[in-house]
Amino acid sequence: MSLPIIDIGPFLKSSDPSVREATAAEIHSACLNYGFFYLNISAYADPSEPEELTTLARSFFSLAQEEKDKISLGSNDKARGYARLKENVTNGKADNHEGIDFYRPVENPDKSKPLWGENLWPTIPAFKEKYEQWIGKMKALGLIVMEAMALGLGMTPDEWQQLRGQVDDSFWVMRIIGYPPLPTDHDGFSCGAHRDYGCLTFLYADPTPNALQVFLPKRAAEIINGTSSITNGLPSEEGGEEGVWITADPIPGCVVCNIGEMWEIWTNGLYRSTLHRVIHRSSNYRVSIPFFFEPNFDANISPLAAAARIKSAQPSTVPNGETKEYKPVVYGKFLLGKVTNNFAGGSKYD
Ligand SMILES: O=C(O)CCC(=O)C(=O)O
Numbered sequence: 001m002s003l004p005i006i007d008i009g010p011f012l013k014s015s016d017p018s019v020r021e022a023t024a025a026e027i028h029s030a031c032l033n034y035g036f037f038y039l040n041i042s043a044y045a046d047p048s049e050p051e052e053l054t055t056l057a058r059s060f061f062s063l064a065q066e067e068k069d070k071i072s073l074g075s076n077d078k079a080r081g082y083a084r085l086k087e088n089v090t091n092g093k094a095d096n097h098e099g100i101d102f103y104r105p106v107e108n109p110d111k112s113k114p115l116w117g118e119n120l121w122p123t124i125p126a127f128k129e130k131y132e133q134w135i136g137k138m139k140a141l142g143l144i145v146m147e148a149m150a151l152g153l154g155m156t157p158d159e160w161q162q163l164r165g166q167v168d169d170s171f172w173v174m175r176i177i178g179y180p181p182l183p184t185d186h187d188g189f190s191c192g193a194h195r196d197y198g199c200l201t202f203l204y205a206d207p208t209p210n211a212l213q214v215f216l217p218k219r220a221a222e223i224i225n226g227t228s229s230i231t232n233g234l235p236s237e238e239g240g241e242e243g244v245w246i247t248a249d250p251i252p253g254c255v256v257c258n259i260g261e262m263w264e265i266w267t268n269g270l271y272r273s274t275l276h277r278v279i280h281r282s283s284n285y286r287v288s289i290p291f292f293f294e295p296n297f298d299a300n301i302s303p304l305a306a307a308a309r310i311k312s313a314q315p316s317t318v319p320n321g322e323t324k325e326y327k328p329v330v331y332g333k334f335l336l337g338k339v340t341n342n343f344a345g346g347s348k349y350d
């Protein structure tokens with residue numbers, strides 16, 4: 001047993017409402033229980049596409065350090081470009097990875113403003129074209145999965161159109177990450193424990209096993225009891241909540257999909273964004289390519305009526321029926337807070 005595997009094919013291809021609702025229900029239950037699932041996209045993208053992207057990424061990461069530094073984010077807008085091995089810090093510890101970040105292009109770029117520069121592309125032939133094709137596909141996939149989620153939450157067509165208007169010009173991020181083996185004496189992780197802060201992450205990773213781990217709180221872990229991939233332990237950095245780390249190895253034809261903190265706000269905590277980390281100790285160089293499908297820069301994210309309807313139909317687990325009300329945020333402001341924090345020595349993962 002592992003995290004649920006959901007095929008997006010039937011949702012894409014069928015006009016039968018019961019088929020579409022079945023996929024939507026699977027996604028809803030995965031979001032309620034885990035915040036993470038495998039999305040089989042083989043009906044949508046040929047596996048050779050992301051494989052080619054990892055080959056291109058490897059040719060970049062194998063360049064001399066000074067070549068890679070030519071597209072350094074430090075000399076750009078502090079967000080777009082290349083970050084050296086250990087430059088990113090999570091929970092106060094250097095991450096043992098290097099990477100390149102790209103964001104949605106902006107009008108009137110100005111690299112003196114955080115986040116507001118231009119993307120810096122490696123000059124490797126076909127690199128930009130192939131990645132831009134992938135970005136186009138992942139953006140469209142984001143809208144498809146959002147529609148399925150709206151259906152899963154029982155949103156009316158009008159409510160869906162309103163939500164769609166908050167994500168139809170996604171301020172997406174794509175990250176290309178290279179992980180050398182984690183030295184046994186490294187004080188930290190390949191990528192420290194964090195929650196994704198946005199909307200939906202679609203992670204393609206090369207076939208390396210035993211790298212990505214997902215933290216399942218005790219209740220969720222019990223649902224998929226019997227899993228052989230349970231490691232153990234509690235994340236001390238997260239207040240010691242009881243649960244288990246499970247490994248989420250790549251599955252051919254699938255991306256790993258998880259929900260970010262904006263979904264916590266939209267659902268007022270009904271869906272939780274789940275802690276995850278990377279510990280890559282095998283001897284190879286691992287490459288992963290997360291695509292973050294995020295809300296529009298100026299989207300005002302606040303709890304959705306559909307989630308409130310589901311919550312009010314459930315018996316309250318909190319004394320006196322009190323529930324925490326999530327505070328609305330404007331996505332772009334929230335993001336700038338993250339990026340400015342990175343610049344101050346924090347992390348995009350904090
Ligand atoms: O490389 C991975 O498997 C995960 C990376 C990740 O969680 C992130 O960049 O947010």
Ligand SMILES: [Fe+2]
Pocket residue numbers: 194195196276
């Ligand atoms: Fe992540």
